[in-house]
Amino acid sequence: MKILCIGRNYVAHIRELKNETPSEPVFFIKPDTALLKNNEAFYLPDFSHDVHHEVEIVLKISKRGKHISEKFAADYFNEIAIGIDFTARDLQTKLKEKGLPWEKAKAFDGSAPVSAFIQKKDFPALDNIDFTLSVNDKQVQKGNTSLMLFSFAKIIAELSKYFTLNVGDLIFTGTPEGVAAVKPGDRLQAFIGEKKMLDFEVR
Numbered sequence: 001m002k003i004l005c006i007g008r009n010y011v012a013h014i015r016e017l018k019n020e021t022p023s024e025p026v027f028f029i030k031p032d033t034a035l036l037k038n039n040e041a042f043y044l045p046d047f048s049h050d051v052h053h054e055v056e057i058v059l060k061i062s063k064r065g066k067h068i069s070e071k072f073a074a075d076y077f078n079e080i081a082i083g084i085d086f087t088a089r090d091l092q093t094k095l096k097e098k099g100l101p102w103e104k105a106k107a108f109d110g111s112a113p114v115s116a117f118i119q120k121k122d123f124p125a126l127d128n129i130d131f132t133l134s135v136n137d138k139q140v141q142k143g144n145t146s147l148m149l150f151s152f153a154k155i156i157a158e159l160s161k162y163f164t165l166n167v168g169d170l171i172f173t174g175t176p177e178g179v180a181a182v183k184p185g186d187r188l189q190a191f192i193g194e195k196k197m198l199d200f201e202v203r
Contacts, residue, residue, distance in 0.1 A: 006150065059077045083113055
C-alpha cells in the first residue's frame with residue numbers, strides 16, 4: 001500500500017503559501033508507516049518546531065490500474081475518507097529553498113491520519129463534498145471538492161501515468177486554506193459534511 005498525495009490543489013491555499021499555481025497535478029508519496037488509524041494520537045516529531053495540519057479528502061483505490069483514462073477513473077475507487085497531511089513546514093521551507101525533495105517534511109511516521117471510509121455511492125455528488133477541520137472546537141479549515149483545481153478523475157488519470165495503482169492505495173487530494181501549526185494538547189476533529197470522521201489528540 002502506498003499513499004499518494006496531491007499538493008497545491010486549492011487556489012486559496014496556494015495563495016496563503018505564496019506558491020505558483022500548477023498547470024498539472026503536483027504530487028508526492030508517503031510510505032505506509034505514515035498511516036495513522038483509529039484516532040490514534042499524533043506525536044510531534046523532534047526534528048520540527050512547526051508542524052502544520054492540512055485536512056484533505058482521501059480516496060481508496062479499489063481496482064488495479066495503469067494509464068487510466070479520466071472517463072473511467074471513477075471505476076477505480078469505491079470509498080472516500082478524510083485525512084490529515086501533517087507537514088513539517090520549517091523543514092519543508094528549507095528543502096524547497098535548496099531545490100530538494102519534500103519527503104523529510106511530509107512522509108515521516110504518523111504524518112497521515114486517515115478516518116474510516118464511506119461508500120462513494122452514499123455521496124450525492126463527488127464534486128460537491130463539504131469537509132472541515134476543527135482544532136480545540138474552533139473551525140480552522142473549510143473546503144469543498146468543487147473548488148479543486150484538479151478533479152478526482154484528473155488526479156487518478158495523472159497518477160496512473162507514472163505509478164500502477166493497486167487495491168488499497170490511498171490518494172490525498174489536496175487541502176484548502178487555513179493550514180497552521182499544531183501543539184501538544186491540541187484536539188483535532190475532521191468532518192465530512194456534518195459527520196465527524198476524525199477525533200484525536202496531538203502529543
